Amino acid sequence: xxxxxxxxxxxxxxxxxxxxxxxxxxxxxxxxxxxxxxxxxxxxxxxxxxxxxxxxxxxxxxxxxxxxxxxxxxxxxxxxxxxxxxxxxxxxxxxxxxxxxxxxxxxxxxxxxxxxxxxxxxxxxxxxxxxxxxxxxxxxxxxxxxxxxxxxxxxxxxxxxxxxxxxxxxxxxxxxxxxxxxxxxxxxxxxxxxxxxxxxxxxxxxxxxxxxxxxxxxxxxxxxxxxxxxxxxxxxxxxxxxxxxxxxxxxxxxxx
Amino acid sequence: xxxxxxxxxxxxxxxxxxxxxxxxxxxxxxxxxxxxxxxxxxxxxxxxxxxxxxxxxxxxxxxxxxxxxxxxxxxxxxxxxxxxxxxxxxxxxxxxxxxxxxxxxxxxxxxxxxxxxxxxxxxxxxxxxxxxxxxxxxxxxxxxxxxxxxxxxxxxxxxxxxxxxxxxxxxxxxxxxxxxxxxxxxxxxxxxxxxxxxxxxxxxxxxxxxxxxxxxxxxxxxxxxxxxxxxxxxxxxxxxxxxxxxxxxxxxxxxx
DNA sequence: CGCTACTTTGATATTTTTCAATCTTGGTGG
DNA sequence: CCACCAAGATTGAAAAATATCAAAGTAGCG
Numbered sequence: 411x412x413x414x415x416x417x418x419x420x421x422x423x424x425x426x427x428x429x430x431x432x433x434x435x436x437x438x439x440x441x442x443x444x445x446x447x448x449x450x451x452x453x454x455x456x457x458x459x460x461x462x463x464x465x466x467x468x469x470x471x472x473x474x475x476x477x478x479x480x481x482x483x484x485x486x487x488x489x490x491x492x493x494x495x496x497x498x499x500x501x502x503x504x505x506x507x508x509x510x511x512x513x514x515x516x517x518x519x520x521x522x523x524x525x526x527x528x529x530x531x532x533x534x535x536x537x538x539x540x541x542x543x544x545x546x547x548x549x550x551x552x553x554x555x556x557x558x559x560x561x562x563x564x565x566x567x568x569x570x571x572x573x574x575x576x577x578x579x580x581x582x583x584x585x586x587x588x589x590x591x592x593x594x595x596x597x598x599x600x601x602x603x604x605x606x607x608x609x610x611x612x613x614x615x616x617x618x619x620x621x622x623x624x625x626x627x628x629x630x631x632x633x634x635x636x637x638x639x640x641x642x643x644x645x646x647x648x649x650x651x652x653x654x655x656x657x658x659x660x661x662x663x664x665x666x
Numbered sequence: 667x668x669x670x671x672x673x674x675x676x677x678x679x680x681x682x683x684x685x686x687x688x689x690x691x692x693x694x695x696x697x698x699x700x701x702x703x704x705x706x707x708x709x710x711x712x713x714x715x716x717x718x719x720x721x722x723x724x725x726x727x728x729x730x731x732x733x734x735x736x737x738x739x740x741x742x743x744x745x746x747x748x749x750x751x752x753x754x755x756x757x758x759x760x761x762x763x764x765x766x767x768x769x770x771x772x773x774x775x776x777x778x779x780x781x782x783x784x785x786x787x788x789x790x791x792x793x794x795x796x797x798x799x800x801x802x803x804x805x806x807x808x809x810x811x812x813x814x815x816x817x818x819x820x821x822x823x824x825x826x827x828x829x830x831x832x833x834x835x836x837x838x839x840x841x842x843x844x845x846x847x848x849x850x851x852x853x854x855x856x857x858x859x860x861x862x863x864x865x866x867x868x869x870x871x872x873x874x875x876x877x878x879x880x881x882x883x884x885x886x887x888x889x890x891x892x893x894x895x896x897x898x899x900x901x902x903x904x905x906x907x908x909x910x911x912x913x914x915x916x917x918x919x920x921x922x
Numbered sequence: 923c924g925c926t927a928c929t930t931t932g933a934t935a936t937t938t939t940t941c942a943a944t945c946t947t948g949g950t951g952g
Numbered sequence: 953c954c955a956c957c958a959a960g961a962t963t964g965a966a967a968a969a970t971a972t973c974a975a976a977g978t979a980g981c982g
Contacts, residue, residue, distance in 0.1 A: 442780050444742075444801075486700075501834060503921045509837050511830040522823045524698050529827055545700075552819070556812045563808070563815060566822035567778045571785055573829035574767040578757060580836035581765050581880035583939075585970070616929065624837030626971055631930055648929075648979085665759045839937075839971070872961060882939055887962055904947085904961075 437464040437491050437541050439561055440517025441568030452517070452568070455561040463555060464491075467547040472539050479520070479532040479540075486523030488542050492516055495538030496613040500621065501530045510622040512573070513614065519565055521545075535613045578665055580624050585633040588623045590663035593643070593651060609652045616648075637662075693720040693747050693797050695817055696773025697824030708773070708824070711817040719811060720747075723803040728795050735776070735788040735796075742779030744798050748772055751794030752869040756877065757786045766878040768829070769870065775821055777801075791869045834921055836880050841889040844879045846919035849899070849907060865908045872904075893918075 438461075440452045447453070456464065470493070473479060479490060482501060497514040511530055514520050520532055523545070552559040572595075579591040596610050612619070616634075620627040634651075637643045642659050644652045653659045694717075696708045703709070712720065726749070729735060735746060738757060746753075753770040767786055770776050776788055779801070808815040828851075835847040852866050868875070872890075876883040890907075893899045898915050900908045909915045 444779050444805075445782055447781060499830075501921075503834075505922050507922070509834045509921075511833055522826070523700050524824075524827060525703060526701055530830070549700075549816075553812045553816055556809045556815055559812055559815045559819065560805075560809055563819055563822065566819065566826060568780075570778070570822060570826050570829060571780055573826060573833065574786070577767055577829065577832055577836055577880075578759075578765045580833055581877075583880075583969070615927090621837075624833075624839075627929080628931085628972085629970060632970095635930075665757075665765075666761050666763070841938075871959090883961080884940085884963085885938060888938095891962075 435470075435493070436461045437468055438493070438517045439491065439519065439565045441565045442571075443564055444567070454517070455564055457557070460555070460558045460561060463551060463558060464541075464543070467551055468541040468543055470539060471542045473534040473537070475534055475537050477534045477538075479534065479538075480528050482528055482531045484528050486521060486526055486528045487545055489519060489521040489545060489548055490532075491541040491543065492518045492520070493539040493541065495540075496535040497532050497538055497540075498535050498614065498618060499530050499532050508621055509624075510618060512569075512576075513622065519562070519569075522566075535618070582666060584666070585623075585625050585629045586637060586662055587666060588625060589619070589630065589633045589637065590642075590659060591665070592619065592623055593653070593659075594663045597653075607653065607656070609646055609650045612649045612651060691726075691749070692717045693724055694749070694773045695747065695775065695821045697821045698827075699820055700823070710773070711820055713813070716811070716814045716817060719807060719814060720797075720799070723807055724797040724799055726795060727798045729790040729793070731790055731793050733790045733794075735790065735794075736784050738784055738787040740784050742777060742782055742784045743801055745775060745777040745801060745804055746788075747797040747799065748774045748776070749795040749797060751796075752791040753788050753794055753796075754791050754870065754874060755786050755788050764877055765880075766874060768825075768832075769878065775818075775825075778822075791874070838922060840922070841879075841881050841885045842892060842918055843922060844881060845875070845886065845889045845893065846898075846915060847921070848875065848879055849909070849915075850919045853909075863909065863912070865902055865906045868905045868907060 437456060439455045441455055442452050443455065468491070471490075473495075479497065480486070480488075492514055494516050497518075497520060498510050499512040499514060499520060500508045500510045502508050512520075513535075514532075521528065523529065552562060575595075579588055579595075582588050582591070593610055596612065614622075616630045617627045619625075620630045623630065625633075634643075634645060637659075638645055640658070642653070642655045642662065644654050646652060693712060695711045697711055698708050699711065724747070727746075729751075735753065736742070736744075748770055750772050753774075753776060754766050755768040755770060755776060756764045756766045758764050768776075769791075770788075777784065779785065808818060831851075835844055835851075838844050838847070849866055852868065870878075872886045873883045875881075876886045879886065881889075890899075890901060893915075894901055896914075898909070898911045898918065900910050902908060
């Protein structure tokens with residue numbers, strides 16, 4: 411069943427429990443679990459049953475590039491689970507600038523509120539597909555389903571770790587180091603193997619990187635070029651970076 | 667029943683469900699809830715029943731000033747709920763420096779793990795009293811008690827918001843502004859009313875403040891003195907600050 | 923094909939870091 | 953009770969880095 415979301419005019423697919431498809435079109439929450447695992451990487455936290463129950467309250471929504479999922483201060487009524495695409499979560503500052511507090515992609519949750527209102531804004535960096543979970547339904551479901559709730563708990567722990575690690579990146583005072591740590595972060599998201607030499611995809615602009623790293627966009631640009639001049643990375647194009655000298659790169663990315 | 671913790675040699679009190687006392691000596695988890703509230707402030711998330719069930723698996727532990735609650739990389743077996751005192755959570759860097767990712771006090775949780783190991787170290791800044799919750803018991807309890815689990819969920823959301831706000835503080839490039847935002851953070855923790863002119867207590871050293879704000883300790887010291895020279899704050903002693911010109915202070919603390 | 927948004931590059935100014943020395947303070951022990 | 957000691961805090965001067973301002977170059981999109 412396809413319905414039209416009156417509020418935002420985006421296409422929505424209403425799911426029923428029996429219709430949802432297993433892998434790419436089912437709720438997916440990615441995180442590193444508490445327990446010891448062999449891979450040590452992020453995994454799908456949801457079991458088949460949990461996916462099914464979540465699917466019953468979920469609707470698929472699509473956002474074109476640049477669309478706002480929600481605005482800071484707006485009344486919070488939904489949580490989103492990203493299926494594909496990239497979202498930036500940011501706060502606007504009085505000066506007119508903005509700071510990005512997180513980049514979110516497949517398997518991530520956003521829309522967690524405080525006092526009934528969204529704490530920051532969310533905007534699609536690329537075309538985005540996501541599950542929309544009405545807050546009232548979700549709350550009811552979580553309180554009746556400890557297993558599912560536990561998965562959400564793990565996911566939040568994971569996000570907390572990521573946010574706290576981000577603060578360590580931000581404490582650095584060298585732009586090259588910040589950028590290298592940022593690239594490492596992106597790299598670890600998308601690749602399972604450590605020694606990935608596959609190009610890293612950066613959907614965001616230099617401005618966004620700057621707003622995430624607490625740098626001016628000029629400093630970001632200069633660092634990209636400097637790392638390239640030094641033979642540490644190669645910029646295939648603005649949004650595709652390859653690490654050409656892993657040893658030197660890792661050395662720069664090592665927190666100082 | 668008083669038992670001795672063999673691992674750390676600290677005094678422990680074993681609680682039984684019927685013995686726990688209601689207010690200051692019962693598990694306490696502070697956070698701003700999702701829903702709209704009148705105060706908008708952090709509240710005790712736990713109901714009487716939840717407190718009781720949590721108390722059954724909890725033991726009170728005491729740590730002298732400077733004691734380590736746990737070390738980064740250590741096998742994670744317990745979560746702590748701070749009753750009183752202040753704890754710093756930090757990561758050591760290869761250079762020998764350290765970065766503080768969070769200060770924790772009454773009502774806070776710490777010890778959340780990844781892959782069965784603690785992600786950062788925790789050290790008592792003052793004398794600390796806390797509940798120790800064995801991870802296996804806690805997990806079992808949470809999975810059987812959705813209401814309690816929901817409270818933990820809210821707490822994690824709260825911590826995530828705090829951590830993300832911290833990144834906005836770290837993006838500033840002026841030491842005065844960072845310090846003012848930090849003082850605001852401390853102030854909002856401890857006071858319910860906004861126009862508190864009560865002195866702010868800073869249990870941590872200048873080094874700790876620096877490690878939290880991504881500054882050198884000299885810069886922190888200079889900012890304290892500068893704000894005092896300008897009549898914005900007054901340092902009663904190293905650990906007690908009073909805001910003497912709220913308007914100017916707020917202006918400096920406004921994110922830029 | 924041209925416009926617009928994004929990126930790059932250059933020169934200067936501001937700020938903090940760093941290194942070094944001195945000063946305070948809180949605690950200890952005689 | 954006082955003196956001493958060591959950790960923590962402050963201050964100064966110089967060096968290093970990014971921010972800022974300004975201008976020109978690219979690239980994607982309609």
